[in-house]
Amino acid sequence: MPDATFLDSTELVLNMGPQHPSTHGVLRVILKLDGEKILGTDCVIGYLHRGVEKIAEARTYAQFNPYVDRLDYVAAVSNGLGYCLAVEKLLNVEASPRAQAVRVILTELNRIASHLVWLGTHALDIGALTPVFYCFREREEILKIFEQYCGARLTTHAFRIGGLQYELYEGFEREVKAFCDMFLPKVDEYEELLTSNRIWVSRLRNVGVLNAEDCKQYGVTGPVLRAAGVRWDLRKAQPYSGYEKYDFLIPTGQNGDTYDRYTVRMEEMRQAVRIIRQAVEGIPEGPIMAKVPKVIKPPVGEAYVSIEAPKGELGYYIVSDGSTQPYRVRVRPPSFVNLQALDRMVRGALIADVVAVIGTLDIVLGEVDR
Amino acid sequence: MADEKPAPPKPAPKPPAVMAATPWESDLARELNDRFGVGVCQAYSYLGQNFFVVGPDMVVSVIEYLKMGPGFDYLVDITAVDWPKRAERFDLIYILYSFSRNERVRIKTQIIEGYRPPSMVRVHLTANWLEREVFDMFGIEFGGHPDMRRILMPDEWQGHPLRKDYPILQQDQRWVEENLDGASGQ
Numbered sequence: 001m002p003d004a005t006f007l008d009s010t011e012l013v014l015n016m017g018p019q020h021p022s023t024h025g026v027l028r029v030i031l032k033l034d035g036e037k038i039l040g041t042d043c044v045i046g047y048l049h050r051g052v053e054k055i056a057e058a059r060t061y062a063q064f065n066p067y068v069d070r071l072d073y074v075a076a077v078s079n080g081l082g083y084c085l086a087v088e089k090l091l092n093v094e095a096s097p098r099a100q101a102v103r104v105i106l107t108e109l110n111r112i113a114s115h116l117v118w119l120g121t122h123a124l125d126i127g128a129l130t131p132v133f134y135c136f137r138e139r140e141e142i143l144k145i146f147e148q149y150c151g152a153r154l155t156t157h158a159f160r161i162g163g164l165q166y167e168l169y170e171g172f173e174r175e176v177k178a179f180c181d182m183f184l185p186k187v188d189e190y191e192e193l194l195t196s197n198r199i200w201v202s203r204l205r206n207v208g209v210l211n212a213e214d215c216k217q218y219g220v221t222g223p224v225l226r227a228a229g230v231r232w233d234l235r236k237a238q239p240y241s242g243y244e245k246y247d248f249l250i251p252t253g254q255n256g257d258t259y260d261r262y263t264v265r266m267e268e269m270r271q272a273v274r275i276i277r278q279a280v281e282g283i284p285e286g287p288i289m290a291k292v293p294k295v296i297k298p299p300v301g302e303a304y305v306s307i308e309a310p311k312g313e314l315g316y317y318i319v320s321d322g323s324t325q326p327y328r329v330r331v332r333p334p335s336f337v338n339l340q341a342l343d344r345m346v347r348g349a350l351i352a353d354v355v356a357v358i359g360t361l362d363i364v365l366g367e368v369d370r
Numbered sequence: 371m372a373d374e375k376p377a378p379p380k381p382a383p384k385p386p387a388v389m390a391a392t393p394w395e396s397d398l399a400r401e402l403n404d405r406f407g408v409g410v411c412q413a414y415s416y417l418g419q420n421f422f423v424v425g426p427d428m429v430v431s432v433i434e435y436l437k438m439g440p441g442f443d444y445l446v447d448i449t450a451v452d453w454p455k456r457a458e459r460f461d462l463i464y465i466l467y468s469f470s471r472n473e474r475v476r477i478k479t480q481i482i483e484g485y486r487p488p489s490m491v492r493v494h495l496t497a498n499w500l501e502r503e504v505f506d507m508f509g510i511e512f513g514g515h516p517d518m519r520r521i522l523m524p525d526e527w528q529g530h531p532l533r534k535d536y537p538i539l540q541q542d543q544r545w546v547e548e549n550l551d552g553a554s555g556q
Binding site: 045046049051053054055057058089090092216217218219220230232237238299300301302303304306313315317319321322327328330332336337340369370 | 387496
């Protein structure tokens with residue numbers, strides 16, 4: 001915490017959050033200021049700490065599955081995928097090709113939904129009121145598909161250890177294709193609103209710069225890392241769930257500023273559509289569940305499995321003691337690690353830039369605090 | 371599924387099963403042997419994932435070498451596991467990744483209760499919050515850490531929740547009474 005200040009000094013301590021609309025949840029940032037200039041920050045987190053890792057130790061592997069949806073609740077499908085993959089790794093089973101294809105479709109749809117929430121709220125923070133309505137309009141279509149598929153819109157619990165619980169519903173492919181056709185022009189529409197908007201550009205460009213070296217030092221991953229020019233995406237680097245079969249590009253930026261992170265995420269939405277189109281074209285026939293024992297009891301051992309969640313590398317480190325309950329589940333949350341770089345990004349900037357940088361980091365406090 | 375043996379009725383103490391890890395023969399393991407001496411870094415592999423078991427005093431040097439030499443420049447995660455019945459109570463796990471090699475390794479070390487492992491912040495800045503979380507959850511204090519405070523739990527909280535002897539419903543009664551008007555939520 002910054003030192004207390006006195007009236008005769010020029011330094012000022014300002015408390016931002018935890019009840020502040022632009023902190024995207026219950027994040028509290030203590031700002032040390034000189035006028036409007038940021039001298040330093042201190043993040044106070046943990047307001048949403050529910051002890052998910054402790055809960056895991058008192059649940060069976062299957063029982064814990066729905067809990068992970070509550071970590072990054074705007075990208076619940078990704079969380080579920082990472083957890084299922086980690087337990088499958090411990091069990092040494094692999095989901096069937098059909099299940100893998102469906103997983104990819106739902107995860108990529110969720111990536112788009114997550115990026116739409118980011119875009120809408122980020123623009124809202126900066127002062128552009130319209131995009132949030134546009135974004136939530138399209139996100140609604142994705143949530144409808146989720147609801148049709150598994151009955152839930154947000155915390156979907158879409159996947160099971162070993163595959164899927166539900167067979168696809170009648171018309172799933174048609175709806176997903178229709179969404180893709182509808183959605184691509186919408187991305188252009190968002191870009192029309194923002195990309196060359198003078199206010200948008202001047203609020204974003206050269207704000208919150210984080211170069212590639214700093215990103216690696218801070219362990220920052222996801223679009224933030226790619227915006228700094230590092231062409232690294234776990235879907236390409238260490239493909240899982242059949243991502244190696246799909247043809248897509250990893251968009252990157254050059255400057256690592258807020259504007260680059262914006263363009264990277266916009267392009268990622270287009271690439272997600274591209275993946276979905278390929279995946280939905282040839283969903284293989286076959287079973288949706290691999291042969292997994294009724295009682296899941298992985299042999300004694302440990303595994304770390306990570307996926308490219310919309311926010312960065314989401315990892316699960318699970319230790320099994322051979323019983324039906326995990327001995328230890330560690331979630332490596334991208335938001336938590338990325339948030340640590342906030343201080344570096346806003347030092348020397350203005351208060352208004354803090355709002356822009358928190359938006360561009362795309363954190364979800366459910367995942368930061370767990 | 372190879373483990374599907376006809377399970378005998380569960381005896382009271384858990385069978386002393388151990389992870390079926392195999393020694394990991396690799397250039398990297400040989401390189402570390404050359405650098406630090408044979409046996410300092412024992413290399414194992416389990417399920418295709420590789421890890422080194424290192425003595426607690428060597429962890430920083432090994433990770434620093436792995437960063438500077440073979441290019442493991444991204445510290446993914448630091449975490450711990452509590453084994454209360456073991457003499458060395460905690461496992462500390464460092465997960466490393468190399469962008470240039472597209473390879474992941476883990477560094478594991480065992481420490482006793484009260485041991486202060488040296489902080490990794492000097493080598494990887496990301497260790498700052500990760501070590502704070504390990505301290506918060508397990509009570510492992512890192513020596514030389516610039517800011518060794520709790521991070522998720524309140525600063526005045528008593529106890530470290532992820533220790534195995536911390537029951538799942540336990541809470542710091544005094545803190546709850548002082549800060550939540552006694553409403554525990556449980």
